[in-house]
Amino acid sequence: MADRRAQIAEAGIRILATRGARALTHLNIDRELELAPGSTSYYARSRRDLISLIIDRLANRVTDDLAAQTIPQDLTPQAAASIVVAGLETTMRRAEDHRARLLLLLECRSDPELHAALSTRPTVRATFIDTATVMLRLLGVSQPSTNAHDFAGLVDGLLMQRVIRAAPVNEEAIVAAYLRGLMAKSAHRPPNNPNQAEGSSATPSRS
Template sequence: MTDRRTQIADAGIHILSSRGARALTHLNVDRELGLAQGSTSYYARTRRDLIALIVNRLAERTAEEVLAEVRAAEVEVEDMRDLAVLAARGLAQTERRADDHRARFLLLLECRSDPELYGVLLRKTSVREHFTRVVVSILERMNVAEADARGADFAALLDALLMQRIARDAPADEGAIIFSFLSGLPRVGASSRK
């Protein structure tokens, strides 16, 4: 992304986060950046083009920050409590990227009918896929039954907790919720209750 495109995308993220999807207009981006009216339209002719700039910027920033945190999990986790603590710490660190997460959640709804942009929001950075692979590997080491499915469930739980944190800002004991989920996972060879 060129510097101006990056500035436009960053301003769009801020507008989405602070004022909502309806406030995301070319004119509001121009005003946010102190540009002459019509400047944003030079780089993004349509609303979809503007959203595409933002979606790609979100993907870029997410990849830069989150993959480093996920890689740390590969070496730090020895048991379920470690995994719960690491995941809760990761959620707590989302505060520094709250604008990005709010914008991403709004755009997930906004882009639902646009498969290309929706796909970028969900998959371009492969963060979730990488995270899930790391978690599945950890769960397999801990003899969790159906580790692939449980890893995907764990990623979904963290998405839900992230949305709760960002959208509602309601207090919850995320560590306890995560540990409860993890400690309830069935182990390979464990007898099931009937």
């Protein structure tokens, strides 16, 4: 039974990602899995039950690609930005998961319980928060555990930008600039020249 539930959830994710929320029906899942009509209804009576099954499946994706990156002790904003972008590249191998999650976030706006399960993704998000905290601490950012939540929000936004296939942006530049800003705020001074922030000496101006 557990295997069948997993198959149904996987089929639901595929349908959401490729055909949209309106195509997510019990009948379409039956057809996707070549099951007898009514088979999916045995495991998920209502549409809400079906969505809950899919959310549980998405929540069990415990591998955090961003957290899997190696973080050097001599971290700089640019190096941190490169790590984040590399993680985004890896996690987009599961693009269908992310598209399904985005559609369900919109679908479940009026259902606080399901929406909370989708938006928090406890295991994966908590792991990235821990990784972000380490990054910010190495960069000398004050209150790293607090700022890590905002950092995670920025990365999540960049991920959604990829998912919806919006106009491309310079992700490394955005993340590096954000981190430099946090470092400057922590030092109570305006942001330095990007080259200086990375530890490079500035070229003297000529009079």
